[in-house]
Amino acid sequence: MKQVKIPEATIGRLSFYSRFLTKLENDGIETVSSGEIAKGIAGNSAQVRKDFAYFGGFGKRGVGYNVADLNRNIKEILGLNREWKAVIVGMGNLGRALAYYHGFAARGFRIIGLFDNNPSKKGEKINNLEIQDASELENFLEKNPVDIAILTLPGETVQFVVDRVVKKGVKGILNFAPVVVFTEKDVQVRNVDLSVNLEILSYNLNSK
Amino acid sequence: MKQVKIPEATIGRLSFYSRFLTKLENDGIETVSSGEIAKGIAGNSAQVRKDFAYFGGFGKRGVGYNVADLNRNIKEILGLNREWKAVIVGMGNLGRALAYYHGFAARGFRIIGLFDNNPSKKGEKINNLEIQDASELENFLEKNPVDIAILTLPGETVQFVVDRVVKKGVKGILNFAPVVVFTEKDVQVRNVDLSVNLEILSYNLNSK
DNA sequence: ACATGTGAACTGCTTCACAGCG
DNA sequence: CGCTGTGAAGCAGTTCACATGT
Numbered sequence: 001m002k003q004v005k006i007p008e009a010t011i012g013r014l015s016f017y018s019r020f021l022t023k024l025e026n027d028g029i030e031t032v033s034s035g036e037i038a039k040g041i042a043g044n045s046a047q048v049r050k051d052f053a054y055f056g057g058f059g060k061r062g063v064g065y066n067v068a069d070l071n072r073n074i075k076e077i078l079g080l081n082r083e084w085k086a087v088i089v090g091m092g093n094l095g096r097a098l099a100y101y102h103g104f105a106a107r108g109f110r111i112i113g114l115f116d117n118n119p120s121k122k123g124e125k126i127n128n129l130e131i132q133d134a135s136e137l138e139n140f141l142e143k144n145p146v147d148i149a150i151l152t153l154p155g156e157t158v159q160f161v162v163d164r165v166v167k168k169g170v171k172g173i174l175n176f177a178p179v180v181v182f183t184e185k186d187v188q189v190r191n192v193d194l195s196v197n198l199e200i201l202s203y204n205l206n207s208k
Numbered sequence: 209m210k211q212v213k214i215p216e217a218t219i220g221r222l223s224f225y226s227r228f229l230t231k232l233e234n235d236g237i238e239t240v241s242s243g244e245i246a247k248g249i250a251g252n253s254a255q256v257r258k259d260f261a262y263f264g265g266f267g268k269r270g271v272g273y274n275v276a277d278l279n280r281n282i283k284e285i286l287g288l289n290r291e292w293k294a295v296i297v298g299m300g301n302l303g304r305a306l307a308y309y310h311g312f313a314a315r316g317f318r319i320i321g322l323f324d325n326n327p328s329k330k331g332e333k334i335n336n337l338e339i340q341d342a343s344e345l346e347n348f349l350e351k352n353p354v355d356i357a358i359l360t361l362p363g364e365t366v367q368f369v370v371d372r373v374v375k376k377g378v379k380g381i382l383n384f385a386p387v388v389v390f391t392e393k394d395v396q397v398r399n400v401d402l403s404v405n406l407e408i409l410s411y412n413l414n415s416k
Numbered sequence: 417a418c419a420t421g422t423g424a425a426c427t428g429c430t431t432c433a434c435a436g437c438g
Numbered sequence: 439c440g441c442t443g444t445g446a447a448g449c450a451g452t453t454c455a456c457a458t459g460t
Binding site for chain 2: 016018042086094096097109147171174180192197198207
Binding site: 044 | 432
């Protein structure tokens with residue numbers, strides 16, 4: 001295996017593969033072929049094999065892949081063999097929904113702090129975590145190192161909060177507001193945009 | 209202008225451009241260059257021009273683009289010059305958050321029905337809409353034609369609901385569960401996956 | 417003079433097709 | 439024989455660089 005650049009699209013698919021494999025594991029299935037994986041995630045078998053080949057290949061020719069092994073390898077590649085600590089800033093409806101969302105914990109992301117700048121929300125409990133006032137953010141991050149900040153904030157306030165959490169060592173940002181975030185380049189930013197997807201739907205529906 | 213295939217990536221960017229232009233319109237700015245747009249959405253000016261060129265080009269050489277004109281054109285391309293009617297099925301935390309989300313209405317997507325199969329939620333009001341029992345879904349869709357179904361459901365139930373709404377004429381699906389949806393090909397499906405983005409963050413943070 | 421519009425070059429990702437191996 | 443692993447081909451999207459138009 002030579003060390004080449006991994007397409008970001010491949011990383012995204014690894015995440016799908018892993019969840020599909022977890023389902024297979026739960027069903028007690030031990031072996032799976034690239035074709036079956038492709039069917040499970042609506043992809044193409046050559047692509048599945050190529051994706052794995054970037055990391056050296058995990059299969060047996062003529063047989064397929066061992067489900068548990070493969071899943072363990074993928075999780076390790078994705079960095080899911082450790083726990084990632086995250087905070088959510090902005091406890092509006094979306095922030096709350098994410099605080100309750102089980103999918104994160106199931107994949108190793110632990111939410112350890114919730115913040116909002118509205119004093120009337122302070123102390124409210126969500127999933128055994130108390131909402132803290134946004135002014136506590138720096139203080140909290142100093143005592144509790146955090147890897148990722150999930151920002152469910154109005155667009156105007158996002159950059160301000162990004163600067164604050166980055167200064168306290170946060171290295172990953174998951175931003176839900178439709179604004180561009182600027183940071184040092186060693187900080188990873190991912191944007192989730194709810195409207196874009198509806199607008200692509202709109203375009204596709206319209207041009208039929 | 210010749211009719212060529214438009215990259216899906218271009219459509220996604222049009223959505224960003226439009227929101228950036230709306231901001232400029234609100235600030236009373238009348239003219240903008242491809243370079244300024246590029247800065248606003250963290251892109252590249254050649255790409256901005258190429259994106260517009262797919263649709264014939266909207267600018268004046270030596271000057272730039274008229275903000276209001278350009279935005280109107282983009283919205284028309286995206287199909288946002290009409291109202292799209294949508295329902296949300298699955299009123300868990302995420303479904304509720306989306307029901308409250310203002311961003312949809314601001315872009316012409318009107319939520320006209322909320323459904324859940326938990327009888328205890330029936331009648332509860334969110335944003336002036338009553339949650340209806342899932343058994344009412346077909347009945348409602350017959351009386352109220354709907355373009356898009358937003359599905360915030362557990363993965364296991366998604367396909368069942370997709371089949372039901374598609375049978376009643378829904379042509380667009382926005383699915384938030386990490387499962388593959390199968391439909392006739394004239395139905396558009398978009399998937400929003402919250403965990404994938406965290407896992408890509410995890411990968412990128414891990415490989416530093 | 418200046419910013420658009422665009423062919424051409426480039427880069428990156430996907431699909432093909434088959435050699436290699438269990 | 440079957441399914442993986444992989445070079446090579448093919449395709450799609452991005453960036454370059456400049457001719458074009460105002």
